[in-house]
Amino acid sequence: MSTQSFDPNNAQNLIEVEKQFAVKAVEHAQTYWNLLEKVHPRSLKLTKLDDEIYEHTMSTFPEFNEENHVHLVKLDEDWLKSDIGKKKWREFCQVYEKKVKDYNFGSLIRTDARKEYGETNTIFVTRIQFYAIEIARNRLGLNDGAHEIAKADAEKERLKKEKAAKKNGTS
Numbered sequence: 001m002s003t004q005s006f007d008p009n010n011a012q013n014l015i016e017v018e019k020q021f022a023v024k025a026v027e028h029a030q031t032y033w034n035l036l037e038k039v040h041p042r043s044l045k046l047t048k049l050d051d052e053i054y055e056h057t058m059s060t061f062p063e064f065n066e067e068n069h070v071h072l073v074k075l076d077e078d079w080l081k082s083d084i085g086k087k088k089w090r091e092f093c094q095v096y097e098k099k100v101k102d103y104n105f106g107s108l109i110r111t112d113a114r115k116e117y118g119e120t121n122t123i124f125v126t127r128i129q130f131y132a133i134e135i136a137r138n139r140l141g142l143n144d145g146a147h148e149i150a151k152a153d154a155e156k157e158r159l160k161k162e163k164a165a166k167k168n169g170t171s
Contacts (some may be wrong), residue, residue, distance in 0.1 A: 029108040037150035041143035057132040074113045103128040
């Protein structure tokens, strides 16, 4: 296929490529959740450009500053995918094309910062959108609850493994 006649808006997704992207997105989400468990979100640094990304995010999306940051706590997928939302995010993302590696790769993000990743609390966004939203959530303390959930999940898993090891050791 010639790239000159390639129209990305009408491209068909190849199943294997989709699967590879999905695997990478899940791995990225798991890594981030593990980071939230181990590092307090307010001190977590996701990129070398966190300060710039945060300032740019908050100035470009003033709605994130409204009413206790309600639009950052709970993302509105319809707004993100609306024509206006897409346009604003496209312009925002382009700024990082040469600054952030894999800025346009797909990532999974929690729609509700108060909950963990799950089937009903996850949407697909670009990597730079993930950084923009999660850096803001971290700095504003909106991921503090997720940090506690992640720590509790890790402790439950540790106790489960410890119990299984004792059971296997005494049998």
